[in-house]
Amino acid sequence: MSSIISISGLTKVYDSGFKALDGVSLDIRQGEIFALLGPNGAGKTTLIGIVCGLVRPSGGTVRVGGHDILVDYRAARRLIGLVPQELTTDAFETVWATVSFSRGLFGLKPDPAHIERVLRDLSLWEKRDSRIMTLSGGMKRRVLIAKALAHEPRVLFLDEPTAGVDVELRQDMWRLVRRLREQGVTIILTTHYIEEAEEMADRVGVIRRGEIILVEDKAALMRKLGRKQLTLQLQAPVAALPDALARYGLVPSADGSELTYTYDSQGERTGITALLTDLAAAGLRFRDLQTSQSSLEDIFVDLVKDAR
Structure with a gap:
């Protein structure tokens, strides 16, 4: 064009x-x-x-x-x-x-x-x-x-x-x-x-x-820049995450009842599939999950951030 x-x-x-x-x-x-x-x-x-x-x-x-x-x-x-x-x-x-x-x-x-x-x-x-x-x-x-x-x-x-x-x-x-x-x-x-x-x-x-x-x-x-997040609501809270899950960078909620996984679109299929498999192997069960994606506003705010 x-x-x-x-x-x-x-x-x-x-x-x-x-x-x-x-x-x-x-x-x-x-x-x-x-x-x-x-x-x-x-x-x-x-x-x-x-x-x-x-x-x-x-x-x-x-x-x-x-x-x-x-x-x-x-x-x-x-x-x-x-x-x-x-x-x-x-x-x-x-x-x-x-x-x-x-x-x-x-x-x-x-x-x-x-x-x-x-x-x-x-x-x-x-x-x-x-x-x-x-x-x-x-x-x-x-x-x-x-x-x-x-x-x-x-x-x-x-x-x-x-x-x-x-x-x-x-x-x-x-x-x-x-x-x-x-x-x-x-x-x-x-x-x-x-x-x-x-x-x-x-x-x-x-x-x-x-x-x-x-x-x-x-x-x-x-x-490219839009972050996606998967939030897992666990059946039972966890006090600490197993070492086998460390590579996913999971962020637990304050009470340990939820885990948040942040990923990009390129890693969506393999990342989520592997995570769910490893969660089951670690004996962690979830009762619900939800996904969200960052908006253009989120991306804009990240781009214009700089130290003052």
Whole structure:
């Protein structure tokens, strides 16, 4: 699959000396949903700002659809829609006017039919003649999304798009995101709701202290780093484990009534089968068992941990 965004050696050092990005290289594929995760201050918003032409890089290159963001700014920016974190709209304009104006900023001819589709998709059609100042926070967020889609971009950045919004808007947004991907639009998402990335993303990138520390297909990441646990509830508590079970790294509960076995997907079949065989040979019987698997949030927390 071809890349629609190619980032190479990207750096950003502010006048204060703070290095927000440190040699970031990243390719984002045409038509994928890419989740960019990282703690506060990791560089997510700076990276998005550079790609969208809002922040000037200190070094490196960025190409969008083959266009260099500095050399061929207009062509690159034309391909991009941005939904920022902040609610920034003209309070006195109507919904229809502000969304239509956003399309005109890119030199496109008016297209009322397209604007109507966008407003209907975002449940804004009934509010088209309302002034922005009269809308709720959730409705204003919808207007920002409509403005980003007004010029029919091929890349859509969603920077913390559902922070502080209601459940209805969140569900509407993800339905819209799925439709956009079906139309070939590339979605780059930053979010603190990691369950959204787990549900929606095709690939996940993790940024920490201005460096990309991991880029992986979500499914492969879950297989590779997702821990699985088997918890055995014993028929009778044990005070100590037999030496024959030492190799499994079993963790007993405080009262000795449960044993927890942690394993990865590669060792699932042989590990569990051997464990159950050795438990029986050691005379330990269990009355129930349950399995669990770490979520993307668990994996993310482990990845961004570092000593302070």
